[in-house]
Amino acid sequence: xxxxxxxxxxxxxxxxxxxxxxxxxxxxIARSLVMDERSNLYLAFAGGLAVSFLTQVNLGYxxxxxxxxxxxxxxxxxxxxxxxxxxILIIGGVQVLLVSFISLAVLGLKIxxxxxxxxxxxxxxxxxxxxxxxxxxxxxxxxxxxx
Amino acid sequence: xLAALKNNLKLFLILFTVSVLLLLGDxxxxxxLPKSLLQQVTIPIQYGLYRSSIGISRQFxxxxxxxxxxxxxxxxxxxxxxxxxxNANLRKKLAEAQSFLDQEKTLSDQVxxxxxxxxxxxxxxxxxxxxxxxxxxxxxxxxxxxNYIGRILEVEPKxxxxxxxxxxxxxxxxxxxxxxxxxxxxxxxxxxSEMLLDKILHEEPIKEGDLVYSEGQESEIPRGLILGQVSxxxxxxxxxxxxxxxxxxxxxxxxxxxFIIGE
Numbered sequence: 001x002x003x004x005x006x007x008x009x010x011x012x013x014x015x016x017x018x019x020x021x022x023x024x025x026x027x028x029i030a031r032s033l034v035m036d037e038r039s040n041l042y043l044a045f046a047g048g049l050a051v052s053f054l055t056q057v058n059l060g061y062x063x064x065x066x067x068x069x070x071x072x073x074x075x076x077x078x079x080x081x082x083x084x085x086x087x088i089l090i091i092g093g094v095q096v097l098l099v100s101f102i103s104l105a106v107l108g109l110k111i112x113x114x115x116x117x118x119x120x121x122x123x124x125x126x127x128x129x130x131x132x133x134x135x136x137x138x139x140x141x142x143x144x145x146x147x
Numbered sequence: 148x149l150a151a152l153k154n155n156l157k158l159f160l161i162l163f164t165v166s167v168l169l170l171l172g173d174x175x176x177x178x179x180l181p182k183s184l185l186q187q188v189t190i191p192i193q194y195g196l197y198r199s200s201i202g203i204s205r206q207f208x209x210x211x212x213x214x215x216x217x218x219x220x221x222x223x224x225x226x227x228x229x230x231x232x233x234n235a236n237l238r239k240k241l242a243e244a245q246s247f248l249d250q251e252k253t254l255s256d257q258v259x260x261x262x263x264x265x266x267x268x269x270x271x272x273x274x275x276x277x278x279x280x281x282x283x284x285x286x287x288x289x290x291x292x293x294n295y296i297g298r299i300l301e302v303e304p305k306x307x308x309x310x311x312x313x314x315x316x317x318x319x320x321x322x323x324x325x326x327x328x329x330x331x332x333x334x335x336x337x338x339x340s341e342m343l344l345d346k347i348l349h350e351e352p353i354k355e356g357d358l359v360y361s362e363g364q365e366s367e368i369p370r371g372l373i374l375g376q377v378s379x380x381x382x383x384x385x386x387x388x389x390x391x392x393x394x395x396x397x398x399x400x401x402x403x404x405x406f407i408i409g410e
Binding site: 013014016017018019036038041042044045048049053054058059060061063064067071074075 | 152154155158159162163165166167168169170171172173174178182185189192193194196197200201
């Protein structure tokens with residue numbers, strides 16, 4: 001989680017400096033789809049706080065949005081569908097679209113259709129990157145070797 | 148799915164409440180001081196990232212521009228080659244048109260039946276692109292303006308060979324004209340570009356710079372065509388005749404078009 005938090009902070013800096021794609025949102029959706037953990041909520045809150053602070057938006061806005069996104073993604077994981085690339089794309093796309101409409105309503109941010117398409121498409125590779133990371137490189141405390 | 152929503156609900160509600168408090172706190176500006184303090188740290192980082200991104204994008208832009216410039220350069224090179232080719236063709240046509248005009252001013256096509264021909268090769272003999280199919284016949288005379296070039300030696304259906312006035316086998320009766328009078332002789336071709344006006348009587352006046360003309364004794368060569376210019380007079384007291392070296396007045400290789408005098 002700590003490494004992921006560092007990445008989220010780095011993405012927050014990138015998107016506040018020059019990147020027009022909301023990478024924090026993409027990776028939060030991906031992680032919430034990969035695993036249903038408490039840490040997703042912490043990451044959503046921290047990531048939202050960082051994005052709000054760095055993009056000069058009300059500090060509470062992005063934490064609230066990301067908390068809901070994380071919660072919806074975690075719930076979508078339990079839908080009676082297999083989590084294939086198409087399903088990930090649909091879930092990601094719907095949430096990206098929702099966030100865009102909320103941002104339009106609350107912050108008055110213009111809806112950029114290419115950003116929505118790109119962010120939706122990025123959800124799929126982000127899902128597999130996070131999944132590979134969590135399965136291969138993160139030590140699970142509950143798995144212990146019996147000697 | 149509802150059960151999934153209930154997972155970690157307590158934590159969610161706590162973080163939700165904190166977020167709402169932050170929202171309200173930021174609205175009433177009580178977080179302005181810690182925000183400004185923290186910005187002292189984050190703004191330089193953001194600025195650094197921004198500058199780096201501009202630098203990287205400029206590098207990419209340079210590569211793209213270089214590629215575009217290379218493509219444009221290639222296209223312009225092709226266009227230039229095409230324009231140069233067109234220009235060369237136009238110059239050639241202009242030179243030909245100028246030759247026609249000059250020819251009309253000197254030898255009238257009402258008096259002479261002139262057939263234009265292009266030189267296509269030059270070794271000992273000059274080859275032209277007109278032959279028997281165009282009515283060219285052996286011994287017809289080739290001229291440019293009022294200069295004698297040579298006569299047709301061999302005729303093929305599509306091309307012909309001209310023996311030049313400077314050819315060693317060429318012999319033409321000629322005279323030179325100066326202010327003090329005429330000097331008659333026989334113009335002989337020599338090896339090289341120069342010719343020799345031979346059999347000039349001692350008493351006949353000739354000097355360097357005089358123009359040499361055709362006498363017209365040969366049936367096919369009209370009288371008065373320019374054959375060359377005297378470059379040196381060779382005179383020996385004990386010889387019966389004197390001689391003069393004659394040089395051509397122009398370079399055959401520079402001609403774009405010549406004219407054959409027909410019947």
